[in-house]
Amino acid sequence: MSYEMIAITMFATMLVMLLTGQRVFAAIGAVAAGAALLLYGTGSMEMPFNAAFQLFNWYPLLTLPLFIYMGYIMSETGIADDLYRMFHVWFGRIRGGLAIGTIGLMVVISAMNGLSVAGMAIGATIALPELLKRNYDKRMVTGVIQAGSSLGILVPPSVVLVLYGMIARQPVSQLWLAGAIPGLMMAAMFIIYIAVRCRLQPHLAPILPKEELDIPLREKLKLLRAGITPFLIFFFMTGLFVLGYTSLVESSAVGATAATIAAITRRRLTFRILHETVKKTLGISCMFLWIILAALAFGSIFDGIGASRAIETLFITNWELSPLEVLIMMQLSYIVLGMFLDDTAMLVIVAPLYVPLIVSLGYNPIWYGVLYTITCQIAYMTPPFGYNLFLMRSMAPPEVSLWDIYRSIVPFVLVMTLALILVIAFPEIALWLPEQVSR
Amino acid sequence: SQNGPIRWRLQTYSGAPLGAHVIKPQIEAFNAAANGEMEIELYYADQLVPTSELFRSLQNGTIDAVQSDDATMASPVDVSVFGGYFPFSTRYSLDLPVLFDRYGLNEIWAEAYGEVDGVEWLSAGAWDPLHIFTKEPINSLADMEGKRVFGVPTAGRFLSRYGLVPVTVPWDDVEVALQTGELDGVAWCGFTEAYEVGWADICNYALSNNVTGAWCGSYFANSDSWAKVPDHLKQLFRSTIDQSHYYRQVWYWGGEADLRVNGEKLELTTIPAEEWDQVVKDAEEFWEEIAETSERTRRVVDTFREYNALMEKAGIPYRYS
Amino acid sequence: MNKENAAAMPRPIRIYVKTVDWVSHKVGLIAMYLIFMMIFVLLADTISRNIIQMNIHWAIEMAQFTLAAYYIVGGAHSLQMGTHVRMDLIYGQLSMRGKAWVDVLTSGFMVFYIVILLYGSISSTIYAIETDQRNFSMWNPSMIPIKLIMVFGIALMLLQVFSTFFKDLAKTQGRTIDGEPIHESSEEPVV
Ligand code: NA
Ligand code: NA
Numbered sequence: 001m002s003y004e005m006i007a008i009t010m011f012a013t014m015l016v017m018l019l020t021g022q023r024v025f026a027a028i029g030a031v032a033a034g035a036a037l038l039l040y041g042t043g044s045m046e047m048p049f050n051a052a053f054q055l056f057n058w059y060p061l062l063t064l065p066l067f068i069y070m071g072y073i074m075s076e077t078g079i080a081d082d083l084y085r086m087f088h089v090w091f092g093r094i095r096g097g098l099a100i101g102t103i104g105l106m107v108v109i110s111a112m113n114g115l116s117v118a119g120m121a122i123g124a125t126i127a128l129p130e131l132l133k134r135n136y137d138k139r140m141v142t143g144v145i146q147a148g149s150s151l152g153i154l155v156p157p158s159v160v161l162v163l164y165g166m167i168a169r170q171p172v173s174q175l176w177l178a179g180a181i182p183g184l185m186m187a188a189m190f191i192i193y194i195a196v197r198c199r200l201q202p203h204l205a206p207i208l209p210k211e212e213l214d215i216p217l218r219e220k221l222k223l224l225r226a227g228i229t230p231f232l233i234f235f236f237m238t239g240l241f242v243l244g245y246t247s248l249v250e251s252s253a254v255g256a257t258a259a260t261i262a263a264i265t266r267r268r269l270t271f272r273i274l275h276e277t278v279k280k281t282l283g284i285s286c287m288f289l290w291i292i293l294a295a296l297a298f299g300s301i302f303d304g305i306g307a308s309r310a311i312e313t314l315f316i317t318n319w320e321l322s323p324l325e326v327l328i329m330m331q332l333s334y335i336v337l338g339m340f341l342d343d344t345a346m347l348v349i350v351a352p353l354y355v356p357l358i359v360s361l362g363y364n365p366i367w368y369g370v371l372y373t374i375t376c377q378i379a380y381m382t383p384p385f386g387y388n389l390f391l392m393r394s395m396a397p398p399e400v401s402l403w404d405i406y407r408s409i410v411p412f413v414l415v416m417t418l419a420l421i422l423v424i425a426f427p428e429i430a431l432w433l434p435e436q437v438s439r
Numbered sequence: 440s441q442n443g444p445i446r447w448r449l450q451t452y453s454g455a456p457l458g459a460h461v462i463k464p465q466i467e468a469f470n471a472a473a474n475g476e477m478e479i480e481l482y483y484a485d486q487l488v489p490t491s492e493l494f495r496s497l498q499n500g501t502i503d504a505v506q507s508d509d510a511t512m513a514s515p516v517d518v519s520v521f522g523g524y525f526p527f528s529t530r531y532s533l534d535l536p537v538l539f540d541r542y543g544l545n546e547i548w549a550e551a552y553g554e555v556d557g558v559e560w561l562s563a564g565a566w567d568p569l570h571i572f573t574k575e576p577i578n579s580l581a582d583m584e585g586k587r588v589f590g591v592p593t594a595g596r597f598l599s600r601y602g603l604v605p606v607t608v609p610w611d612d613v614e615v616a617l618q619t620g621e622l623d624g625v626a627w628c629g630f631t632e633a634y635e636v637g638w639a640d641i642c643n644y645a646l647s648n649n650v651t652g653a654w655c656g657s658y659f660a661n662s663d664s665w666a667k668v669p670d671h672l673k674q675l676f677r678s679t680i681d682q683s684h685y686y687r688q689v690w691y692w693g694g695e696a697d698l699r700v701n702g703e704k705l706e707l708t709t710i711p712a713e714e715w716d717q718v719v720k721d722a723e724e725f726w727e728e729i730a731e732t733s734e735r736t737r738r739v740v741d742t743f744r745e746y747n748a749l750m751e752k753a754g755i756p757y758r759y760s
Numbered sequence: 761m762n763k764e765n766a767a768a769m770p771r772p773i774r775i776y777v778k779t780v781d782w783v784s785h786k787v788g789l790i791a792m793y794l795i796f797m798m799i800f801v802l803l804a805d806t807i808s809r810n811i812i813q814m815n816i817h818w819a820i821e822m823a824q825f826t827l828a829a830y831y832i833v834g835g836a837h838s839l840q841m842g843t844h845v846r847m848d849l850i851y852g853q854l855s856m857r858g859k860a861w862v863d864v865l866t867s868g869f870m871v872f873y874i875v876i877l878l879y880g881s882i883s884s885t886i887y888a889i890e891t892d893q894r895n896f897s898m899w900n901p902s903m904i905p906i907k908l909i910m911v912f913g914i915a916l917m918l919l920q921v922f923s924t925f926f927k928d929l930a931k932t933q934g935r936t937i938d939g940e941p942i943h944e945s946s947e948e949p950v951v
Contacts, residue, residue, distance in 0.1 A: 245620075515890075
């Protein structure tokens, strides 16, 4: 069998297994183990377990459970309620203001955690019911929450960029800085979209009655205090890291501690809540880490039977594509794979094949990390497979149907695609900030 | 007897940028000369198996051959303590092949690995000298205190008595760990490698005192894989190993001097002579500690002593002090 | 329970499922609190390094060992909680019994993967014991304890896969292993 055939067979088998609905880690692991036994030769039985030590050596993965823990603790601290009230009062009188305020809330939440889970949980439990109660259009607001929470992986800190950094061998601090401006730009684009849409179709977003927001300016200013705790958490975690006081993994421990202290000082932390938090953290961490375990085995077996050679031959030799065409093909393949595959698995399996190619074509791997992350954000929201879709489905109130959820993401996916194109056309959007800091 | 060429998977301890010099030319030469009878596929650090499982993977045939020092791959033999950097065992990179070829280390290594099933030790060669590259300068032994450096175990263990903290991360992650603050420097290589790999871009200072003159690395093969190779290809593989040893002698020897003088990325610092003399003295004690671990390690340490005494007597140009 | 439910699974299977579920749950409880061990070790290093200029050189390594124990040993409980994602393009459309049938039919993949992992972990542990393998570092800790923990975690995962299989098998008949009927609405969500 040629290398191309092996590569195609392995991917095709994996996609078929994923389609059966068996757990993602098991489907990938089974293909990896099967390919090893059939094609690798002597010593193949040990390969799947060897991946456990590859994972062991990737110490930045320590940030993963800690960020997940922090995200859950944060939704329990009540920080989000205060923030929501602040945005609510300050933006309530603008057309679409509550939806705009929700994006603001999501940006602040994103600056305090590295995944989209916390944003989804806070958005769906705090913002969504309030928005629906005030007769905001349900399709628009479910879209706002899914899109806004996806900023969690682009605005630093970001777990996706940590994983990317490990695979691409790029410094996480530079990647995080590179994600900051595109993240804020994308938030601004969401806000512009909401404002324009609500101006054109005012029935989507009724303005709040004056009496609801009739608060003296002093009280209004007082509400800004809600921003203090998030700022402190951001500073202790990301600030100290970028300034060089803490290392990456230490920063995640500092962040987890800061969030726990915030919860304790607000008297929100009961033993029951703590127990629920560590239980959910274990569940989500295991989901990610078992997928990474299986995907690492898949990757090294794919490599060991020579199939990874096929990718380069395919893109560069056979199709004779220009660098930009290769880049576009890669992003398209992510979107296609993202339909079937979880983004972590996609990253661990595909990025080791793509990143060297990107570097050899003369592109900047830090910039590519941002492109990858935006693509992931899109994948999170596009059916059939997307974390934010899953979460929205399990958390949305009954009046929001599956069809509403699917329809809600369309305009936001278009805005994200536009952001992706802008970052491709103007790499400085991503690279300016890291260049300033590394100087 | 079989269809198609013999295929081997060889994994090196090094990442791709360094591998381009320390092994890739050899593998390309071997594959070209083998003329389709045999093909070696080259894999870099952690690509197929994690370095911590390298020896076991070689032993059970997951990989057919390895290029690494004995210490990094944690060979379960007593002499593995001498792999990589053993403090002050050599002054120049030519010392190492002389020790192996003329002073009996070849026989000692063959004997040690002969006691382990499944693995053939093929050959040892010299790499670069050990210098310490850091973000903050080292101008005295006291400056070593608390610095976390990427380092090989034996030299690292020795230097830890001066407060240096050797940290182990996968080779490919060193650059990132320097940038993210997990590491303050590297005690792993000489100037050539520091520049080639990019560590010189992140570190600012180079300590000119060298702790060891040459890194000691080896080639290994899985016994069954080796037995299946016909004699003429075995000879070809051994010849290309010697070619690789020679390539490294030239590349490192030339690179070290050139980059000390012309390299602009690193500022040189030196530890005062009286302090450094103490380090050299401490190393004698350290040698004795290692010699006491087994009868075979004593033979190796005695060989180092005998060789270095002879070199001192030979004087200029072998030794200047 | 004196009265045997006619639709119940055979008694040995019920005992097996309940025992394994109980063990996975208890072990999971221990695993989930290891998160504080990771936080504690890393925080201690941050503080001692920045404030009293003292390195805890084994901190990251200790945290790495803890992470390995955390997800491997917690694996069985996470399977029990149903937190592993699935590609649910088709699966999501199925009824509870349909899902159970698919799980029964495809659980062989999972068994296969875990068995190979178990084989590898045992082989790796035997090597560690025979050669007194140590981690390559300043701390130089033995690899035997963590490898034994991993073997235990993977073995428990395998036992849990079979337990899940029996429960799915009962679910194909719309029942629990004790033969009680299950209603569609009582299913857990995907995430
Ligand atoms: Na974030
Ligand atoms: Na998707």
